[in-house]
Amino acid sequence: xxxxxxxxxxxxxxxxxxxxxxxxxxxxxxxxxxxxxxxxxxxxxxxxxxxxxxxxxxxxxxxxxxxxxxxxxxxxxxxxxxxxxxxxxxxxxxxxxxxxxxxxxxxxxxxxxxxxxxxxxxxxxxxxxxxxxxxxxxx
Numbered sequence: 001x002x003x004x005x006x007x008x009x010x011x012x013x014x015x016x017x018x019x020x021x022x023x024x025x026x027x028x029x030x031x032x033x034x035x036x037x038x039x040x041x042x043x044x045x046x047x048x049x050x051x052x053x054x055x056x057x058x059x060x061x062x063x064x065x066x067x068x069x070x071x072x073x074x075x076x077x078x079x080x081x082x083x084x085x086x087x088x089x090x091x092x093x094x095x096x097x098x099x100x101x102x103x104x105x106x107x108x109x110x111x112x113x114x115x116x117x118x119x120x121x122x123x124x125x126x127x128x129x130x131x132x133x134x135x136x137x138x139x
Contacts, residue, residue, distance in 0.1 A: 021095045025113045026088055029057045029097075032069060032077070033118055034133040041125040054133050062088040066099070071135060 032054040038046045056069040056079055064086055069079040086099045095110040097120065108120040111127065118130040 020093070021110050021113055023090075026062075026095065026110075027059065028113050028115050029064070029118070030059045032056050032133055032135075033130040036129045036131045039127040039129070051133075055130070059088075071133070075135070 033056075034051050034054050035048045037048060040046065052070055054069050054071070054077075056067045056077070058064050058066075065083040066086060067079045067083045069077045071077055084099045084101050086097050089096045089098050097108045097110060099106050099108075106122065108122050108128075111119040111121055113119070116132050119127060120130075121127045
């Protein structure tokens with residue numbers, strides 16, 4: 001009985017330590033992001049060692065677009081013409097990115113966001129961990 005009580009207290013403590021996303025954090029979404037790993041619903045990690053493409057978010061207020069981009073050898077970026085429009089929505093104190101294209105609509109919950117890290121979760125319980133890419137420059 002004591003073990004269950006200690007486990008319950010520890011669980012509540014860990015859950016309460018989750019740093020809440022604040023409205024001011026949302027502007028950190030702008031810029032390039034590199035996928036670092038995906039955590040599957042069963043807890044298994046799928047690591048991404050290196051990526052040639054990055055997600056480029058451009059946000060103004062509570063809406064924006066996301067595109068795929070590739071860094072070129074001269075240090076510039078090339079983005080494709082396919083953009084996914086999104087809006088930011090707050091539900092029950094949680095922040096969501098709501099995407100809409102001509103073909104689909106979907107939502108991702110922002111679990112955490114800072115200038116260097118981004119974690120989102122989709123309806124299939126896939127947790128995407130992003131980091132800012134290490135960019136190279138022309139010498």
